[in-house]
Amino acid sequence: MNSKKIIIKNISEHLRILKKDKFKMVEKIKIFSNQIIKCFENDGKILIFGNGGSAADAQHFATELTVRMKKNRMALPALSLANDVSALTAIGNDLGFKKIFKRQLEALSKNNDLIVPISTSGNSSNILEALKFSKNKKLKTFGIFGNYGGKAKKLCEDHYIVSSNNPSRVQEIHIIFWQTACEIVENYYASRKV
Secondary structure, three states: OOHHHHHHHHHHHHHHHHHHHHHHHHHHHHHHHHHHHHHHHOOOOEEEEOOOHHHHHHHHHHHHHHOOOOOOOOOOOEEEOOOOHHHHHHHHHHOOHHHHHHHHHHHHOOOOOEEEEEEOOOOOHHHHHHHHHHHHOOOEEEEEEOHHHHHHHHHOOEEEEOOOOOHHHHHHHHHHHHHHHHHHHHHHHHOOOO
16 A cells, blocks of 8 residues: 555544544543543542553643643642553552552552553453452542453543554544643633642
């Protein structure tokens, strides 16, 4: 397949998913942004995690909240559990890779926090372990998934699932989803004094 056909195919697939998911996405973004605001209003923090590209998304998502997008406002407490190389490698070495997020949740999570796993498959063992821990501790969870939610879907209180199992398209839609939620949250806090 030549490059022009690849480009047109990928853009067309992206637009098809957005069109198909549009109304579901609108409703889920409203729910998710309200959950984030409620978490912050109750002195909670957002704990976000994922693997590979989803780890990069977790880092980016957390940064949008702690720093800013477009408007000056208070810093908001969000943390990516995929950032600390020392913790990730120590946990992976000492306890096993499937515990890299669970162990950090054991150390950092509190009752008013919102746990946000991001996964294109919904089947990664380290995501599932973290969600099982969250469920046992009755922590609030909102998953951002692809691939029909995989096994993770059943372990989350709520979720948004992209209607695709193509990791590239799923990640693209994920970014639109959480970036829009961040903008809504930012607008809510921008009216307050910094």
